[in-house]
Amino acid sequence: MLGKYPVFPPTDSDFLDQPRGDRYDVVVIGGGGGGYHGAFELSNGGYSVLLVDDKGNLGGNCLYEGCVPSKSVSVMVYLLERLRGLMRGVGNDSVGQVRLVWENLVDHKDNVQYIRYLQHIREVKEHENVDFVRGVAEVLDNHRVRVRAVDGSWEKTVEGKYLLVATGSVPIRIPVPGSELAIGSQELFGYKTSYRKVPSGVVVIGGGYIGVEVASVLSGLGVKVTIVEMLPRILSGWDQDVVSQIENKLRSRGVEIVTNSKVVEIREEGGEKVVVYEGPSGARGYVKGSEVIMAVGRKPNVEGLDRLGIVDRGHVDVGASMRTRVPNIYAAGDVIGRYMLYHAAVKESVVASWNIMHGNPVYEVNFNAIPMTIFTEPEAAMVGLSEDVARARGINYVTVSYPLEDDAYAQIIGVRDGFVKLIIERESQRVIGGVVYGEAASMIINEIALAVAVNARVKDLALLPHAHPTIFESIDRAAIRFKV
Structure with a gap:
């Protein structure tokens, strides 16, 4: 839910006040990759910009609970494995006694997040045409946006000649009994998370890149991991040679991969969590773990955008220019439902800003040249x-x-x-x-x-x-x- 986080990122007191102006050239909704890069470009071009984000800092979900913190954890596991491999290659097995403590990994990723949040505060202040506000934005029409403080202390309606919608995405939670027992990326990687002890065994629901990355990291720490995927194979859409290699590597680390299996229930039993799944024939099976991790993907956050007529089949519809069917509204990032990746959002945001400044949709995103990566080992x-x-x-x-x-x-x-x-x-x-x-x-x-x-x-x-x-x-x- 917008404006609701266990721990808010560091912010600046200036960002807590209501918007200074009543009218702006561009109102940008969302401070993730799809929002702030475009806002900075517009600022450099002399445009007045209101940038609204409910976290009170930049980076969106990528920095708060996604790619940056998860990579901060996985790189530590990677370095340990490289050290172990090199030492064993010269006959030294004593390095195998070196262990990583999950709490230390979480401390490291917290520190990386903190460094970047402070950097973002500085970057906002370097762009004098950007009025950044920690608040929740509600789009009223194609020009007006109502902004309210996260704590409800103020509310103000502003106008923008243009809107750049970058509301991001939200995690998908499958509607099965007991789904509330599962944890997700916020518990594992969220800023200053209170979840600081590695589980003894986990069941990962979902065999996409997020689930596979989590399985790779935890299995590297000696955690028993089971992946339950409803499709015939993990990593749907990926090169089959790559999928085969990753499957073999995961299994060599003790990861069990259960495919063609639809999760129908999660329950607690004997101090463990049980995931019940159903195969193609209707036969049921189950796996147990101390934790269940929901990793079935994310969906565009289009709440409140239907009134603009820009939403189509659950995402904001745009062309390669990032302009929607409403000429003065552009969109970028996860909300458009294409490549739901931070680096894609950044380029989409920049293209949107350039087209706004040009006055016509001249620039386009080359979606065919956007790389995708799985941070496995x-x-x-x-x-x-x-x-x-x-x-x-x-x-x-x-x-x-x-x-x-x-x-x-x-x-x-x-x-x-x-x-x-x-x-x-x-x-x-x-x-x-x-x-x-x-x-x-x-x-x-x-x-x-x-x-x-x-x-x-x-x-x-x-x-x-x-x-x-x-x-x-x-x-x-x-x-x-x-x-x-």
């Missing part, structure tokens, strides 16, 4: 067209791959599992997609995304020298394997 990433999509579109394509076991940096760091795969349109030799599984996949994929965005040919990558020894050499090593 090791990581996985993909961008552009997958093989399945290319095949379905009748594209004559070819793939080239390079195994990371042959990469110098992967050998140095002690992680040789994985590959870099490029998907190439045969006739034009353009790079139309890419898949990476292994060390630093989240970094490697960005260069491939650039190649996709600029319609680079495979020989452009093959001829690009990368610094040695870095893992980016795997890109040109894959590209040079292309044969006409």
Whole structure:
């Protein structure tokens, strides 16, 4: 619920007052990636901006309970595993005695969040045309927005020539008996969370990237994890080679994966939580754990937006310019229901702001060049067209791959599992997609995304020298394997 958080992020006293003005060039609703980047661009362009967010700081759910804190935890597990692997490689098993305490991991991610929240306060103050307010915004029509204080101490209606809607998303909780027994990302990764002891065993409901990332982190700490997924396979929509690798890795860490199974009930029994699921035949089974984690995804937060006529099938409908069907209203971020990723929201927000300043929808987001990453151990990433999509579109394509076991940096760091795969349109030799599984996949994929965005040919990558020894050499090593 808006304005309701166990712990609010640090804020500034100036942000607690009601909006200073009555009219603004642009009213931005939401301080996440889809909101504040556009607000800053508009400010730099001389536009007066009211930016409203109920947390009283920037970063949205990504910083409060999502990508930043979860990555802060997972990177600590990653570093421990790298150290253990390197030491065992030279015959030293004593490093296996080194343990990470969950509470220490939570303290680390709290500190990272705090640093970024202070940074955001500074950034707001650096943009003098931005009036930032901690409040709850209610859209009255395509120009008027009612803003009220989180504590109800004031309320004010303002007008904007333009609106930028960036209300984000909310977690999905499946409607089954006992669903209130499950915890989610707010309990695990929320700012200053009171949940500070690692469970002995967990059942993760949902085999998408969020559920798989949580399973990877907890299993790395020795927690017994079971994933229950209703589809035939985890990570629906991902490259099948990647899915197979992640499944094998998770199982090697003791993770049980139950697919084709729909959760029908959660209950407490004998001090544990029991997840009851139903298979395709109707037969029921169950798994137990000390905790149940709900990770079935998120949905756009469109509450109160129906009156504007911009909502379609549960999301705000926009074109690549980020303009809605109402000419003076733009939208960006999770609320549009496309790539529900922070980095996508940022670019959508910037494009929206540029089009507002231009006066016409000139700029567009290249959705085909938005990379997706799974922060498992090791990581996985993909961008552009997958093989399945290319095949379905009748594209004559070819793939080239390079195994990371042959990469110098992967050998140095002690992680040789994985590959870099490029998907190439045969006739034009353009790079139309890419898949990476292994060390630093989240970094490697960005260069491939650039190649996709600029319609680079495979020989452009093959001829690009990368610094040695870095893992980016795997890109040109894959590209040079292309044969006409």
